[in-house]
Amino acid sequence: MQAVTIGLDIAKSLFQVHGIDAQGDVVVCRQLKRRQVVSFFKRLPPCLIGIEACATSHDWSRELQALHHAVRLMPPAYVRPYVKRQKNDATDAEAICEAVTRGCSIAAAWLGMLVITQPAGGSQLRARDP
Numbered sequence: 455m456q457a458v459t460i461g462l463d464i465a466k467s468l469f470q471v472h473g474i475d476a477q478g479d480v481v482v483c484r485q486l487k488r489r490q491v492v493s494f495f496k497r498l499p500p501c502l503i504g505i506e507a508c509a510t511s512h513d514w515s516r517e518l519q520a521l522h523h524a525v526r527l528m529p530p531a532y533v534r535p536y537v538k539r540q541k542n543d544a545t546d547a548e549a550i551c552e553a554v555t556r557g558c559s560i561a562a563a564w565l566g567m568l569v570i571t572q573p574a575g576g577s578q579l580r581a582r583d584p
Contacts, residue, residue, distance in 0.1 A: 457481050460503045461551025463543050464514055472547035473501075474555070483544065495521050504554025506530050506546070526554055 457473030460482070469491055473482035486494055491514075495503075500522045505511045507527040515525040528550075536549035536556075 457498060457501050459551055459555050460498075460501055461547040461549070461554060462503055462505050462514075463547040463550060464505060464508065464510060465543065468543065470543035470547040472544070472551045474551060478555075483547075485543070492517060492521070495523060498523075500524070502526065502554060504528060504550045506533055506550055528553060 456475055458476050460471060460473040463470040463472075467488050469486045469488065471482055471484055471486055471494070472480070475481050495518055502524045503518055504526050505515060505528075507529050511527050515527055518525050533546070533549050533553045536552045537545055538549070539545050
């Protein structure tokens with residue numbers, strides 16, 4: 455399996471993976487449990503992974519970048535136009551994969567990954583001084 459681009463739909467306990475090769479053919483389309491995600495991506499050669507931005511996407515992007523994968527986070531509004539059928543995890547992962555391959559049209563929409571200290575810093579700004 456030589457996936458070049460992967461769309462990863464993250465959820466609470468079940469994650470959906472959709473991967474395509476350089477020709478655009480589907481090479482992987484499967485569901486993973488949370489504990490299987492890191493071991494699955496350890497076995498893959500470095501590739502481009504697209505993830506919809508949400509609360510836990512920054513943590514997962516750090517984990518996957520530690521495995522030498524290129525990770526791109528994108529807002530859900532940029533993934534929605536690529537959903538072809540009813541909305542479920544498998545079609546979301548396929549839409550994420552397609553949206554990340556068409557990056558030239560939405561290159562300005564890639565979200566930067568948060569550093570671990572950034573979320574905590576925001577809460578300090580909101581705290582009141584005594």
